[in-house]
Amino acid sequence: METPLPPAAPPVAAAPLRGVTVLDCATLFAGPLAATVLGDFGADVVKVEHPTRPDPARTHGPSKDGEGLWWKMLGRNKHTVTLDLSRPAGAGLLLRLAAQADVLIENFRPGTLERWGLGPEELHRANPRLVVARVTGFGQYGPYARRPGFGTLAESMSGFAALTGEPDGPPTLPPFGLADGVAALVAASAVQTALYHRDVHNGPGQVVDLAIIEPLLTLLGPQPTAYDQLGTVPPRTGNRSVNNAPRNLYPTRDGAWVAVSTSAQSVAERVMKLVGHPEVTAEPWFAGGAGRAAHADLLDAHVGSWIAARDRDAVIAAFEEAEAAVSPVYGIADIFEDPQYRALDSLTTVEDPELGPLRMQNVLFRLSATPGAIRWTGRVHGRDTRAVLGERLGLSPRELDRLAADGAI
Secondary structure (H helix, E strand, O other): OOOOOOOOOOOHHHOOOOOOEEEEOOOOOHHHHHHHHHHHOOOEEEEEEOOOOOOHHHHOOOEEOOEEHHHHHHOOOEEEEEOOOOOHHHHHHHHHHHHOOOEEEEOOOOOHHHHOOOOHHHHHHHOOOOEEEEEEOOOOOOOOOOOOOOHHHHHHHOOHHHHOOOOOOOOOOOOOOHHHHHHHHHHHHHHHHHHHHHHHOOOOOOEEEEEOHHHHHHOOOOHHHHHHHHOOOOOOOOOOOOOOOOOEEEEOOOOOEEEEOOOOHHHHHHHHHHOOOHHHHHOHHHHOHHHHHHOHHHHHHHHHHHHHOOOHHHHHHHHHHOOOOEEEOOOHHHHHHOHHHHHHOOEEEEEEOOOEEEEEEOOOOOOOOOOOOOOOOOOOOOOOHHHHHHHHHOOOHHHHHHHHHOOOO
16 A cells, blocks of 8 residues: 655645744743744744854754754744843844734743843733743742753653663663753643633733743653652662553564553553463453563563564564554664654655755644644844844844944844
8 A cells, every 4th residue: 555645845824823923032942942843833933042142052962064953953944033132222122023922932040031121021011912931940939940940950850860760770861852842842832822812712911931840740640649649659660660561672683672562451461472471361460550560570571582582573573463562662763764754754854055955853743734844944043133123123224233233133
């Protein structure tokens, strides 16, 4: 059966967030990625950076020919404007832009915007309908509010690191910006929730206060409630689960790894029959996930020995035929070659003016009537300053020259 092609990129007029203007005044990852998500679905995003100290995300990670590759993805679908918000002239220009905008995203330490005369009160005087999303490490109040906060601290404080790693090993941090990424998706959802309230229920603009330490805490599931009611503290379990078994990573004969999950009882039964040990399915303890987890050593021995005697592709084919859940453990090169990712166009190609064709993650989800699209990659620092300020605020070339000479733009 021929695999259908993914839908073509839609025109901007078909984008679901067309007409929504977003000022991205944040730096690094959580706030800017939230703006990227909104821009992918048609929002008009204006990235505001300091004239001489651009967003550090531009130089994070790998680069090619002096171009930051992370920025090419993070800065996509954004106009780039420079403003020194600490100067009265720069702050005044931002207020004028905010008067025309729907959303402003920032991640300065609490009190910084207020010191510049750009706090929510001033912003809402300029535009009562504005949604102000404040994405910080610890939120806008509390004893830690003014501390520097990064995703690494959230991964540590949320309980994630304490749960991650081998039972006899140390707490383990993820090798990428997990907390920032999760917070970004939550921030984008919060902004859309606030816009829905404003536009559908005729509500006012409002402030979104998002602490990066909180979204991962939500993903802990029942653990806070279990600690409250039972006093239990879950241990590190490596790749096992306290809720079901077999659930682990297993090496194959040809040196690859596969992941097996048996969250559903029927799948657990199929796996044990496949690996030649149907007798364990008759044990009373096998009837529930917790019982299977308590016998993980036995189940892992059965599953692991069967998998270790076979090559990866043979293992996956046998599991698929048995309708049991398995997947290979991929590195990035494997993801590029996988037919399912190709069918979904999960890594799509975008033309970049500096580097030519670039592969990067596509928009997050597919909407059948109003899909998102990547219209352009991350632009150079300040490329659109004069165009945006001239066209949207009516500033003349002479005024722009004066502002540039004064260091405000």
